[in-house]
Amino acid sequence: MQLRLSPTSPFARKVRVAAALLGQTLELEPADTLNPGDTLRSQNPLGKVPTLVTADGEVLFDSSVILAYLDHLAGGHRIVPAEPKARFAALRKEALADGMMDAGILVLYEARFRPQEKHEPKWLEHQSQKMARALAAFEAEAAPFAAPATVGDIALGCALGWFDFRFGGAWRADHPRLVAWYEGFVQACPGFEASKPVA
Ligand SMILES: N[C@@H](CCC(=O)N[C@@H](CS)C(=O)NCC(=O)O)C(=O)O
Known part of the structure; x- marks a missing residue:
């Protein structure tokens, strides 16, 4: 593939x-x-x-x-749980983490595609608020990471790793439970470090 x-x-x-x-x-x-x-x-x-x-x-x-x-x-139900409650919780988590990344990408593209004087603060704030609300929601429900990782865990880990890479890890200060979750996730996922983004 x-x-x-x-x-x-x-x-x-x-x-x-x-x-x-x-x-x-x-x-x-x-x-x-x-x-x-x-x-x-x-x-x-x-x-x-x-x-x-x-x-x-x-x-x-x-x-x-x-x-x-x-x-x-891989045979099914390895990273997408079979049991309905767990399945939809994992898919919802993936959707929220993906949405948080989408908002971050739009913030990044504003800088990439428009000159500084044409940046739209209202639009940037609109997207930044999405990221802030999603982080707050993840913080509120954060528990220590528990294997096996689902699609939701994978998406959240990648979103947080990307926030570290693009936004200097500013998310960490106000989200201690999420930081602890992230550290557990990173340790449990060998492919994670290997795919770390480099500038
Ligand atoms: N919903 C898509 C989002 C993918 C996405 O936004 N990819 C960005 C790079 S991180 C991209 O290809 N951007 C180029 C473009 O929008 O033209 C997914 O989950 O794969």
């Missing part, structure tokens, strides 16, 4: 961490999301990473679909 990725993408990191947990091997093929000539856009009309080319040559996106597919390949 080939994973089209950017090495700093937290969504692509979800896929790498899941594959490592499930004992699956991925061929990593960097994609340039800004290059109209990159084959990524013919593989995924949205031109986003992660995009997975399966062993059968089919193309899957986005990260949550790819994680569900990897879980299926």
